[in-house]
Amino acid sequence: MKLFWAPQTRSTRAIWMLEEAGVAYELEHVDIRAADREDSAEFRAASPMGKVPALIDGDAALSESAAICLYLADRYASGSLAPAVDDPLRAPFLYWLMYTPAVVEPAISEHVNKVAPQPQRSGWGDFDTMIRTWEQRLGDREWVLGETFTAADVMLGSSAVFLRMFGMLPASATLEAYADRCMARSAFSRAEEVVK
Numbered sequence: 001m002k003l004f005w006a007p008q009t010r011s012t013r014a015i016w017m018l019e020e021a022g023v024a025y026e027l028e029h030v031d032i033r034a035a036d037r038e039d040s041a042e043f044r045a046a047s048p049m050g051k052v053p054a055l056i057d058g059d060a061a062l063s064e065s066a067a068i069c070l071y072l073a074d075r076y077a078s079g080s081l082a083p084a085v086d087d088p089l090r091a092p093f094l095y096w097l098m099y100t101p102a103v104v105e106p107a108i109s110e111h112v113n114k115v116a117p118q119p120q121r122s123g124w125g126d127f128d129t130m131i132r133t134w135e136q137r138l139g140d141r142e143w144v145l146g147e148t149f150t151a152a153d154v155m156l157g158s159s160a161v162f163l164r165m166f167g168m169l170p171a172s173a174t175l176e177a178y179a180d181r182c183m184a185r186s187a188f189s190r191a192e193e194v195v196k
């Protein structure tokens, strides 16, 4: 299995997920910041937009970090990092797995770029609603589905850590504690070592 990656990108969450799943993998660096960048055909087959992370696993080739997390969880850790398809937790798992790319990231982008929110027109509502909805879901839960850590926490946890790193996490004891719990995981630490 090979992950195409670059430092200080969303690749870190895919590496965290690979570490959580406990699968063997190799890394191939993509110099996304090079002016004269020439992508390999293999990378472009996995990532038509030329974005990292991207994964190749035998005949499977895909990008989009949420898709990679879901693929790895279903393929290598079904029942632990992803509820099985007939588990009642599968529905909230899918919702919260997709919350990062569908809601958190567009809301952050709008917020950072100081675009006036249009909560009813935008699928992500607005930044404050995004944060409040996430906090309410976590409530007293340890992880977003309750006691079991899943791939949805890799996506959300990496977002919480990112928001904190860039000073965008509003005063929120719930999200602060969640970020701390994510960072305390051994797989998170291993991923941090890998991308150093």
Ligand SMILES: N[C@@H](CCC(=O)N[C@@H](CS)C(=O)NCC(=O)O)C(=O)O
Binding pocket: 008, 009, 010, 011, 032, 049, 050, 051, 052, 053, 063, 064, 065, 066, 101
């Ligand atoms: N929605 C994608 C976003 C991927 C993305 O934007 N990757 C950035 C780095 S974080 C990238 O590869 N940028 C280089 C480029 O677009 O050429 C995901 O979650 O994987």
